[in-house]
Every structure is written in structure tokens, then in C-alpha cells.
Amino acid sequence: MELTILGCYAATPRTFTNPTSQVLEIKNRLFLIDCGEATQVQLRKNKIKFSKINHIFISHLHGDHVYGLIGLVSTFMLLNRTNDLHIYGPKGIKEMITLQLRLSNSWTSYGLYFHELESNESEIVFEDEKVIVKTIPLKHRIYTNGYLFREKIGEKKLNAEAMKHYQIQTCYFQNIKNGKDITLDDGTFIGNDKLTFEPIPPKSYAFCSDTVYNENMIDLIKDVDTLYHESTFLESEATLAGKTMHSTAKEAASIALKANVKQLILGHYSTRYENISLFKEEAETIFPNVLLADDGKTFEI
Structure with missing residues (x-):
């Protein structure tokens, strides 16, 4: 597995930071996770082929996680895409995208399929011969899911x-x-x-953004190789984290420790902080193996 961070900052885009979006490559398959503004620009900057993205997973319908989607869907059409595109996300995402397509008379020339989610229990949303994807129910201000990606055991x-x-x-x-x-x-x-x-041990990756501190997810992400967990705030703003239903770096580290994950990637930083290294320092007081996401950064899992 290889993870490329396209954007990992909260709320609004800036000239030098982008809202949430990332690409996970698993055995030559590309999965786009969330699609904040400027996602397609970041795809170009990181030289990721648009045509290899056939599945997009949206955590929730807040703008910093989905406002880049209509632009990407439209660009696929302009690039004469023929492959089907599957979009997984909360109920309402089909209406959000098709309304814009209808009002602009810009229907896609390729198959566009929506898989709307509304269950509060974890469920399998995608599976093929090499990978399985399940939802991770999160607690945020609106209906939100994380996603757990697991490789299947390969051949000997x-x-x-x-x-x-x-x-x-x-x-x-x-x-x-x-x-x-x-x-x-x-x-x-x-x-x-x-x-x-013996075959190479299968890898696993859990994406958890946005959520308040939520121990209910621990059993679902137990022993994963890599956990990406939002850390919008530092502990000094814990009260604000609670009010907005986000997590602190310390809380993300606590989840990583209790779930016995191998490594933790922090992201979704509030733009109030000028130095993101403070997130790593805070998390390492709880959990030892902490990495910092940043736009354009790539991680081997």
C-alpha cells in the first residue's frame, strides 16, 4: 500500500494548504478518499493518473471533504472518460452532485454510480479479489464514516x-x-x-476523519498497520474540540494506543496553528510511532 496526501488541513483552502483528500494505492488500484477543493489540481501536481481512479469514498458532506467532487466528476467527462465511476458516501451525495450536473446540463458520458450510506453499523461497501473496504462509523456534527481498507491474503x-x-x-x-x-x-x-x-502478510489502513474522541471505533481498527486520525486541535483547545466534535492530537494518540495500531498519521489540522510539529510532540506523549501528514507527502504502509 502507498498513501499520498493531497490535502490534510481543516475548514478552508489556503494558497499553501489544501482541505482533506488522499489517494490510497493497493496492488495497482487507486482509491480516492474524500475530495476537498483543489483535489484535481493536487492530483496533477502529484502526477496521479485520473483514469486509474474508479472508486471515490466520501466521509461526510461538509465542504472541506466534498466540494472538489463536482469539479472532478466534470473534468472526467472533459477528458472523455469511459470507465465507470463509483462514489460511496452519505445519503444525499447523489442529490448534491446530480443537481449541479442537471443545472449545468453537464451529464456525464460515462457510468456514474452512487452508493449512498446511512447505516450506523460498520458494513462492507466494496470488495474484489484483492481488497475489502468497510465503513468505520464516526461521531461528528453530521452523519460521518471513516473507511477501513484491508488487503486479502495473497497466493503463496x-x-x-x-x-x-x-x-x-x-x-x-x-x-x-x-x-x-x-x-x-x-x-x-x-x-x-x-x-x-508464505504470502506477504496483508496490509491494512484506517481513515478516520472527522470525529470527536470515539472509543467505539477501537474494535474495528484493532491492529491495523496504519491509522490516519484527525487531530484538528491541540489539547490546549480541548474544549473547542468537544464543541465542534473534533479530536485533539492527544486523543488521536489514545485511540491508536488502545487499538494497538502499528503507526499513527495525524492530519486535519486547524489552520490556527503555524507549526504542525506541535501535534506530533503532543501525540508522542501517549503513542510512540507518530507521523505527520502534509500536502504532497507519501507514506509506504
Whole structure:
């Protein structure tokens, strides 16, 4: 997995910071998560191919997470897109986008599919042979979900030396990758463990923005490789965090610790702070492995 941060600041865009949007690459698939203003500009700056984005996941309908979506949908049309586009988000997102398309008489020339969400329980929203995506119900001022991305366990890897030693024919390779033992023509039995290596452990990524401190998510994100958790405020503004239903860096770190995640990425910073390193310093008093998101930054998961 590779995560590219397109924007990670709260509320309004500035000349040097952008609201929430990020791209997660999983085994050559690109998933766009949230779509704040200037998302398509950031995609160009980071040289991410528009045509590879077929699934967009929107956490909630506040402007700093969705106001870039209509522009991106329209640009896809201008680029003569033919692939279907699937948009996952809260109930109302279809009305929000199609109203603008209707009033501008700009219907898409490609298939545009909306998957509207309204459950308060975690649910699977996307699945294929390599990845599964589930919602993470969050607590914010309006209906909001985070998203949990998990790779599926891959095939076993062939032991090239063993295959050569036993002179295994290529027609058996796929069965061996699938975990089956093999019996040679002379009756020799060979266990699968002698022919393969275990697959690379599947990776997982949890996106949680925006939310007040919420321990209900802990079981859903238990042991994930990387957690992105909003940290709009520092602890000195904890009262304001509560009123606006956001989290502090310290609270994000507490969730990471209790969920036993491997690493924590902080983001969604209030633009009141000039030095985002303060978020890392605060979080590290609770949780040791803290990284700071910033526009244009890439993380290997």
C-alpha cells in the first residue's frame, strides 16, 4: 500500500494548504478518499493518473471533504472518460452532485454510480479479489464514516529452487500456489511447505476523519498497520474540540494506543496553528510511532 496526501488541513483552502483528500494505492488500484477543493489540481501536481481512479469514498458532506467532487466528476467527462465511476458516501451525495450536473446540463458520458450510506453499523461497501473496504462509523456534527481498507491474503510464493529440484511442471504451479500438495509421477509425495513460501502478510489502513474522541471505533481498527486520525486541535483547545466534535492530537494518540495500531498519521489540522510539529510532540506523549501528514507527502504502509 502507498498513501499520498493531497490535502490534510481543516475548514478552508489556503494558497499553501489544501482541505482533506488522499489517494490510497493497493496492488495497482487507486482509491480516492474524500475530495476537498483543489483535489484535481493536487492530483496533477502529484502526477496521479485520473483514469486509474474508479472508486471515490466520501466521509461526510461538509465542504472541506466534498466540494472538489463536482469539479472532478466534470473534468472526467472533459477528458472523455469511459470507465465507470463509483462514489460511496452519505445519503444525499447523489442529490448534491446530480443537481449541479442537471443545472449545468453537464451529464456525464460515462457510468456514474452512487452508493449512498446511512447505516450506523460498520458494513462492507466494496470488495474484489484483492481488497475489502468497510465503513468505520464516526461521531461528528453530521452523519460521518471513516473507511477501513484491508488487503486479502495473497497466493503463496513458489520456491524456485525447490521447483527446479523436483522438476515440477508448470501446469501444477497454480495448484501449488493455492496451497495444494503434489505427488510426482513416480509416486513421491511432496508437501506444499517444501515448495512454497508464505504470502506477504496483508496490509491494512484506517481513515478516520472527522470525529470527536470515539472509543467505539477501537474494535474495528484493532491492529491495523496504519491509522490516519484527525487531530484538528491541540489539547490546549480541548474544549473547542468537544464543541465542534473534533479530536485533539492527544486523543488521536489514545485511540491508536488502545487499538494497538502499528503507526499513527495525524492530519486535519486547524489552520490556527503555524507549526504542525506541535501535534506530533503532543501525540508522542501517549503513542510512540507518530507521523505527520502534509500536502504532497507519501507514506509506504
